Amino acid sequence: MNAIDASEHHQRVDESVPPSLLAIVLDTNPHAWAHLSSTLPLATALANLLVFINAHLASGNGNSVAVIASHSNKSCFLYPTPAPASPQPRHNATNGDVDMNGTADSTSYSVQDNPNKYRPFANVETGILNNFAKLMEGTKESHLTATPTTLIGGALSLALSYIAKATLLNLPATSSTEEAMLAIADPEATHSSYVSLASRILIVSVSGDLANQYIPVMNSIFAAQRKRIPIDILKLAGDTVLLQQASDATGGVYMKPERPEGLLQYLMMAFLPDPTARRSLVMPSAGGVDFRAACFCHRKVVDIGFVCSICLSIFCTSDLPDNLCLTCGSYLSLRAAQSNPPALIPKKKKKKKRVGGTDSATPGGSTPAGSNTPMHS
Amino acid sequence: MSGSDYSGSEFSGSDDEYVGPRGGGSSAAAARKIVNATLQQAKKSERKAQAWERRKGESSEEEEYIPTFEEIEDNDVPEQSIQQMEEERKRKRLRKDTKPFQRGIIRHVVLVLDLSEAMLEKDMRPTRFHAMIQYAQEYVREFFEQNPISQMSVLGMHDGLCIRVSELSGNPAEHIAAILGLRTPLNPQDFSKEPKGSPSLQNALELARATLYHTPSHGTREVIIVFGSLLSLDPGDVHQTIRACVRDRVRVSVIGMSARLKICAEIVNKTNAGDESEYVVATDQELLRELLLATTTPPVVRATKSAEEIAPPESAAALMMMGFPSRVIEETPTMCACHGALTTGGYTCSRCSAKVCSLPITCPSCQLTLLLSTHLARSYHHLFPLRNWAEVSWHRAREKGTKSCMSCLTPFPEVPPDGISGEQQTNGHGANGRIHGKVAQKQSNDDEEQKASESSRYECRVCESHFCIDCDMFCHMVLHNCPGCLSKLDTPAEETNGIGDMEMTG
Numbered sequence: 059m060n061a062i063d064a065s066e067h068h069q070r071v072d073e074s075v076p077p078s079l080l081a082i083v084l085d086t087n088p089h090a091w092a093h094l095s096s097t098l099p100l101a102t103a104l105a106n107l108l109v110f111i112n113a114h115l116a117s118g119n120g121n122s123v124a125v126i127a128s129h130s131n132k133s134c135f136l137y138p139t140p141a142p143a144s145p146q147p148r149h150n151a152t153n154g155d156v157d158m159n160g161t162a163d164s165t166s167y168s169v170q171d172n173p174n175k176y177r178p179f180a181n182v183e184t185g186i187l188n189n190f191a192k193l194m195e196g197t198k199e200s201h202l203t204a205t206p207t208t209l210i211g212g213a214l215s216l217a218l219s220y221i222a223k224a225t226l227l228n229l230p231a232t233s234s235t236e237e238a239m240l241a242i243a244d245p246e247a248t249h250s251s252y253v254s255l256a257s258r259i260l261i262v263s264v265s266g267d268l269a270n271q272y273i274p275v276m277n278s279i280f281a282a283q284r285k286r287i288p289i290d291i292l293k294l295a296g297d298t299v300l301l302q303q304a305s306d307a308t309g310g311v312y313m314k315p316e317r318p319e320g321l322l323q324y325l326m327m328a329f330l331p332d333p334t335a336r337r338s339l340v341m342p343s344a345g346g347v348d349f350r351a352a353c354f355c356h357r358k359v360v361d362i363g364f365v366c367s368i369c370l371s372i373f374c375t376s377d378l379p380d381n382l383c384l385t386c387g388s389y390l391s392l393r394a395a396q397s398n399p400p401a402l403i404p405k406k407k408k409k410k411k412r413v414g415g416t417d418s419a420t421p422g423g424s425t426p427a428g429s430n431t432p433m434h435s
Numbered sequence: 436m437s438g439s440d441y442s443g444s445e446f447s448g449s450d451d452e453y454v455g456p457r458g459g460g461s462s463a464a465a466a467r468k469i470v471n472a473t474l475q476q477a478k479k480s481e482r483k484a485q486a487w488e489r490r491k492g493e494s495s496e497e498e499e500y501i502p503t504f505e506e507i508e509d510n511d512v513p514e515q516s517i518q519q520m521e522e523e524r525k526r527k528r529l530r531k532d533t534k535p536f537q538r539g540i541i542r543h544v545v546l547v548l549d550l551s552e553a554m555l556e557k558d559m560r561p562t563r564f565h566a567m568i569q570y571a572q573e574y575v576r577e578f579f580e581q582n583p584i585s586q587m588s589v590l591g592m593h594d595g596l597c598i599r600v601s602e603l604s605g606n607p608a609e610h611i612a613a614i615l616g617l618r619t620p621l622n623p624q625d626f627s628k629e630p631k632g633s634p635s636l637q638n639a640l641e642l643a644r645a646t647l648y649h650t651p652s653h654g655t656r657e658v659i660i661v662f663g664s665l666l667s668l669d670p671g672d673v674h675q676t677i678r679a680c681v682r683d684r685v686r687v688s689v690i691g692m693s694a695r696l697k698i699c700a701e702i703v704n705k706t707n708a709g710d711e712s713e714y715v716v717a718t719d720q721e722l723l724r725e726l727l728l729a730t731t732t733p734p735v736v737r738a739t740k741s742a743e744e745i746a747p748p749e750s751a752a753a754l755m756m757m758g759f760p761s762r763v764i765e766e767t768p769t770m771c772a773c774h775g776a777l778t779t780g781g782y783t784c785s786r787c788s789a790k791v792c793s794l795p796i797t798c799p800s801c802q803l804t805l806l807l808s809t810h811l812a813r814s815y816h817h818l819f820p821l822r823n824w825a826e827v828s829w830h831r832a833r834e835k836g837t838k839s840c841m842s843c844l845t846p847f848p849e850v851p852p853d854g855i856s857g858e859q860q861t862n863g864h865g866a867n868g869r870i871h872g873k874v875a876q877k878q879s880n881d882d883e884e885q886k887a888s889e890s891s892r893y894e895c896r897v898c899e900s901h902f903c904i905d906c907d908m909f910c911h912m913v914l915h916n917c918p919g920c921l922s923k924l925d926t927p928a929e930e931t932n933g934i935g936d937m938e939m940t941g
Contacts, residue, residue, distance in 0.1 A: 133922040141838035141846065205924060212921030215910075216842050219918055222909040223843035273819070274916050276812040281914040284580070303809060351759045351808035361761075361785035362803070364754045367541055367653040369818060370811045376754055383752070390754040 077120025078332040079224050079257040081217040082107065084136070086127045086190075087208040088197065090264035094295055098318040103294075104190065106322040107262070111186075112179045113330055124220050125186055127193055128213035131201035135216065136189040137182055208265040210301075211274030214289075218281050221257040225285075228255040256333050258310070259289045266296030279304045290329050294318045303349070311341050355384055366390060522887035522904045538733040539655035540814050541755075542585035543603065544578070545643040546571065546659050550593035550617070551634040553664030556693075559720045563663050563692060564618075564630050570724045571614050571661070574731065579607040581731045581817075583795055583810040585654075588646050589613060590639060594632030595668055597642040603650075605795055634662070636698065637669035640676045644683055653753035656685045659730050661723075662699060663692045673698065677705050686734065688713035690726050733817050758785035758798070758805045772799045816915035824895050824907055826888035832901070837892060840903040842910075842918040847903070848891055895919050 084107065091100045107125075115121050125136040134140070172180060259282065268275060282289055288310035291301045295318065305312040315324050328342055350359045353374035363372040369386040383390050548571060550564070559566040571589070578587060588603035589610055601613035612621070617628040639660065647656040658680075667673070680687065680702075687706040689699040695716055703714040717723035760782040768777040772789035773796060781790045787801040795806035827835075832850050839846045892901040900919030902910070910917060 131924045135844060138844055140841075140844050143838060144836035201924070209922060209924065211916065212918060212923075215914060215916040215918035215921050218914055219842035219906045219909050220844070222913070223840075223845060223903075223905050226905055271921075273812065273815050274921050276809065277816055277915045279809075280813055281916075284913055307809065349759065349761060349807050349809070351811075360759065362756060362758050365757045365811065367753045367755055368537060370540060370814060372757075372808070372811070373754070376756070378754075381754075383754075388752045390752050 076254060076256045076334060077122070077228070078114070078118055079122050079124070079221060079255055080111075080114050080332075081124045081126065081221055081257065081259045082111070083126050083128055083210070083213045083217055083259060083261040083263075085208050085210065085213075085261070085263045085265055086129045086193065087206075087265045088130060088202055089206045090208075090266070090295055094264060094318060098294065098321060102319075103262075103321055104186075106325065108183055108186065109322055110325040110330070111182055112176075113326060115178055115182065116176075117330070118332075122224070123182060124217065126213045126216050126220075127190070128208045128210050129193060129197065130205055130208055131197070133209045133213035133216060134189075134193065135220075136193070137185040139185050139189055206265075207268065207270065209271070210261070210263070210265070210268055211271040211278060214259070214261075214275060214278040214282075217259050218278055218285070218287070221259070221287060222285065225255050225257065257287050258333060259287060260292065260329055261289065261301065261304075262292045262294065263298070263301055264293075264295045266298060268298050268300050272300065275300055275304070279307050282308045288333060292321075292324060292329065294321070313342055518891070519887040519889070522891070525904055525908055526887060537736045538817050539736050540582070540584070540733055540817065541651075541654040542582050542657060542733060543647055543650040543654050544585065544587045544657045544659060545590060545603075545646050546574070546587060546661070547590045547592060547597070547639045547643060548600070548614075548617075548661050549634050549663040550591040550598075550628055550630050551632055551664045552630050553634075553692075554630040556663070558693070559723070566720050566723065567661055567663070568614060568618050570727050572611050573724070574727045575607050575610045575614065577728055578731045579605070581813075582733060583813050584804070584806060586650070588643075590642055590646075591617065591628060592634035592636075592639050593628055593630075595635055595638070597635065597638040598628070599642065599646075600628075603646055605797070606793070633666060633668035634664050635669050636660070636662075636667040636702065637671060637673040637676045640673075640680055640685075640687070640702070644676075644680055644685055647685060648683065651753065651755075652684075653755070655734060655736075656683065657734065658685055658687045659727075660687065660689045660699075661692075661727070662689055662696075665694055665696060667696075667698060673702075677702055680706050686713070688730060689715075690723065690730075691716040692723070693718070733814075756803065758803045759808060760785050760791075760794070760805050763790070821911055821915050821917055822896060823911065824893040824902060826886060827890050827892035827894045827901060828888075829890050831894070832890040832892050835894075835899070835901060837901040840906055841900040842902060842906045845903050845905075847901070850890070898923055 084104075086100070091103075094100075111123050111125070114123060124138065127134055127136050279289070282304075287308065289304045289308045290310040291305045291312045293301065293312070293314040297314075302312055304310070311328055313324060313328055315321075331339055331341075350361065351363060351372050352358065353360050353363055354371045355373050355375070355378075358374045360372070360374045363374060364376045365372055366383040366386065366388070367390075368388050369383065371383060371385040373384070378384060378390065381390050382388070548567060554562065554564040554567065556563050575587065575589075578585070584605070586603050586605050587601075587610060589600040591598045591600050600617060601610045604610075620628070640658065643658045647658075650656055685706060687702050689703055691699060691714065693716070695714070700711055700714050704711045707713050715726050717726050762780065763783055764780045766779070768779045769790060770776065771778050771781055771792045772784075773791045773793075776792075778790075778792060781792050782794055782805065783790050784798040784801060784803060784805055786803045787798060789798055789800040791798065791805060795804065795810050797803070798805055829850060832847070836850075837847060887904075891903065893904065893907045894901050895917050898917060898919035900917075902919070906918075
């Protein structure tokens with residue numbers, strides 16, 4: 059896949075620093091970058107990011123990187139370069155030719171032979187720049203008018219599955235596939251002594267409102283939490299509670315720099331240390347995180363809300379029209395929800411005692427525990 | 436291991452090319468045979484196969500495999516079939532049905548552990564008891580991961596009695612500590628709860644019923660019994676207890692060990708409205724773990740059950756009052772209401788301002804349910820599950836021309852040259868050959884048994900992206916998102932992930 063990764067998982071030295079995989083999600087939303095163009099043009103940001111990537115690669119032999127663009131109409135890999143799909147028509151006589159075509163256009167970019175440049179750096183750099191140029195060329199005006207936001211959910215999902223696969227490839231060869239399966243299902247259960255791949259995600263975000271992707275982003279956050287992948291957020295512009303919660307839940311760094319033009323400095327100082335180094339550093343923290351929920355009916359932020367037991371929608375008031383849930387339309391009653399607190403231990407009703415009764419529960423509403431449950435404790 | 440998978444698959448692809456139509460044809464035949472076997476099996480087992488049935492199915496499948504495997508070995512292409520078997524086994528773990536059912540999200544579960552002398556058997560390592568303790572801890576962790584707003588209690592069937600291991604609560608740490616305490620008591624003067632005597636199903640059910648008696652009616656009432664012995668020593672008539680459980684809407688699932696028992700089947704049958712699939716038997720350690728963890732998925736709410744007779748109508752749904760507290764950080768330590776310990780931070784109850792240490796929790800002073808909106812979001816993937824991905828035939832793979840996995844960029848095995856093999860396969864099984872178009876394919880094989888794909892590609896039915904087996908597993912078991920659908924703007928992502936109607940800013 060890429061040279062750096064391949065060299066790593068064959069010759070692993072146990073006492074070395076664990077290799078670190080950094081997945082960078084770059085928000086390339088053109089609207090937001092247009093706003094920022096006076097202070098931090100996208101070209102400068104990209105150049106800064108490349109320096110940061112080089113620093114990351116240089117800080118460990120086994121370190122690797124993946125860059126994913128979260129654009130307004132799609133999210134895709136910038137590095138490693140995905141192999142383009144070459145669809146073939148159903149009835150084609152000369153399939154060999156089509157195969158050649160498919161590979162031909164993927165070789166259009168090549169690494170410049172600059173003897174003064176470290177080869178892996180040059181590989182990453184050309185890969186990112188080429189794919190980025192392709193992405194920008196592919197952006198039509200209709201895409202821009204369609205939405206002002208960015209597909210951060212998809213980019214996060216891509217990053218997480220890429221990391222999951224890389225972690226799996228990094229595992230030592232297990233005797234049975236069963237163990238590897240367990241490792242997929244829950245990493246906590248299978249603690250081993252091998253040096254695992256320490257991965258993290260860095261989101262360079264410029265877009266604001268992400269509420270329409272609430273569920274996908276939330277699912278991604280939980281997946282990251284489960285796989286113990288910290289999500290770092292560098293928020294250059296805009297404001298979202300969602301990403302703040304992401305970094306808080308996964309133990310990542312959240313930063314909202316006041317001066318975006320110092321991007322490189324922020325990247326180098328706050329986001330370069332990998333999870334092992336962070337344990338001995340004082341990392342910037344977000345402070346208070348807003349956890350309050352907004353109701354579905356009036357978008358009011360509420361302290362105490364009413365939640366539908368079927369679809370978990372939050373409402374700010376308990377008198378809904380016809381007592382029907384606005385989301386799933388089921389009949390809701392407040393009365394059932396106000397559960398009665400557990401009653402005190404009832405007195406034994408001796409007069410009602412019937413030996414060998416037909417049913418073990420007493421009629422009426424008394425607790426079943428006290429009746430003729432035999433022999434209990 | 437998976438690395439070798441992929442290299443193996445690449446080799447097999449090239450082997451195919453060298454051998455030519457003969458090798459391809461025979462592997463196609465093998466694939467068809469496998470498909471037939473799984474189809475038979477799918478017919479045999481219902482939506483949720485019972486354990487003994489499934490084991491039987493697997494073994495018969497293996498019998499089917501062995502000749503096929505040898506047959507292929509003669510043709511020098513064993514890798515293909517080994518890899519397929521591997522992938523098939525992985526995919527079996529995927530959920531059988533991904534239709535968005537109404538599920539009981541708010542669960543009240545009583546986990547009953549068998550602590551009778553049958554648990555000293557050494558057929559699981561080191562003993563059944565220790566294996567069960569280990570899995571029970573894992574289960575508790577996973578349960579609260581999946582069901583953050585649910586409650587649980589742990590009981591134990593010990594020496595004829597039913598003992599309470601932990602009270603009904605939503606705090607996983609308490610349960611885990613209590614379960615560990617069974618093995619190594621926290622206080623030295625506590626008597627050890629090593630397995631002893633006989634179990635009593637009746638006592639267990641009665642205590643579980645009493646535990647669940649006060650739970651609000653909009654939640655589920657479930658009892659999950661891990662039952663190792665082959666007898667139940669009851670002080671009275673267990674059938675009366677079963678009837679009482681049915682009346683109280685208690686659903687009982689039993690995970691047996693070593694053999695099926697008539698009485699367990701009857702308990703499960705009666706309390707699950709005639710559905711006996713909740714009674715499963717673990718024949719080995721791995722299956723026990725799997726079966727136990729399978730119960731962490733919220734149960735489907737039965738629409739057909741005679742809800743009117745059993746439960747009052749308002750029990751179906753309710754509006755629950757919940758508090759969404761904010762986090763406070765204090766200069767000086769104050770007492771928390773939940774443990775009485777001095778802490779400098781915590782969450783204050785939105786109604787009574789009592790300070791609690793962790794969420795979710797029921798406020799100790801005013802009984803308000805306190806949680807974060809993210810806890811609610813954690814349950815959404817049960818309500819909007821990610822649909823299973825379809826297998827991709829060589830024909831389809833050629834049509835799409837995908838070279839690498841959409842999300843991890845692992846290269847796929849190369850598509851063999853178009854020829855006899857491809858045509859045969861499309862005729863062979865209609866579900867894979869996509870002659871009938873997208874719509875027919877979309878409707879078909881949603882409920883079918885998940886099997887391996889011959890081209891090692893798996894396709895999302897909505898966005899038509901291709902993924903590898905590892906990403907398939909990861910996306911369905913951990914992520915619950917389709918990276919393909921979310922990475923394109925114009926695909927109807929709501930269909931898979933339900934973004935549209937449930938949007939909410941936390």
